[in-house]
Amino acid sequence: MSVPMFHTLGALQIPRGMVWSDEFGWSRVEKSLEYSVTGAALIDAGVRLAGRPITLQGEVEAGWIRRGALTALQALADSDPTGEHALVLADGRTFTVQFAPGLAVEGKPVARPELPVESYPYVATVRLITV
Numbered sequence: 001m002s003v004p005m006f007h008t009l010g011a012l013q014i015p016r017g018m019v020w021s022d023e024f025g026w027s028r029v030e031k032s033l034e035y036s037v038t039g040a041a042l043i044d045a046g047v048r049l050a051g052r053p054i055t056l057q058g059e060v061e062a063g064w065i066r067r068g069a070l071t072a073l074q075a076l077a078d079s080d081p082t083g084e085h086a087l088v089l090a091d092g093r094t095f096t097v098q099f100a101p102g103l104a105v106e107g108k109p110v111a112r113p114e115l116p117v118e119s120y121p122y123v124a125t126v127r128l129i130t131v
Contacts, residue, residue, distance in 0.1 A: 007056065008088045009097075012072055014126065016090035017063030018056040026052050052130040054087065054097060058123045060110070068118035070107045073126060077104045084131055100127035 006013040031045045058064055076085075077099045087095045099105070107124035109116055 004090045007090050008086075009073070009126075009128075010076070010085045012076065013069060014056055014073070015058070015063055015065055018058045018065065018124065018126070019063060020054055020089070021057040022053050022055045028052075050129070050131050053100060054095060054128040054130065055100075056126045056128070058125070060123055063123070064110060064121035065107065065124045066118065067109075067116050067120045067122055070105070070122050070124050071118075073124075074105045085128075087128060095128075095130050097128040098131050100129045103127070 004016065006016055007018070008014070028048050029045060030048055031043060034042045034044075036042055081099050081104070084096050084098055087097045089095075104127050105124070107122040110121045110123060113120055
């Protein structure tokens with residue numbers, strides 16, 4: 001069985017070399033700790049139902065995305081910032097996501113082209129959250 005060359009966000013393809021950089025930087029369990037006036041620990045815990053960050057990130061050495069694909073991602077983020085999208089990672093895992101608050105899509109060209117064409121490579125970051 002071959003692994004797909006891309007992650008997909010709806011109909012858009014994202015190179016699989018853009019890795020999920022914060023995959024292990026989140027916990028479903030939210031806890032808070034306070035102390036009562038008697039000194040006893042008061043621990044409150046709950047399970048988060050959504051909001052897990054999925055940041056797909058390229059590097060200078062790997063995971064480049066073409067300018068045309070980056071432009072399409074930016075257009076989708078701008079036109080439908082709160083819409084829900086199906087994200088399928090190249091390894092087959094699926095999530096329902098929306099673009100994260102703040103700067104959801106950013107990219108820098110690999111070099112400094114004066115007039116970059118649609119196929120020019122960029123190092124990009126795409127910030128999503130599960131819903």
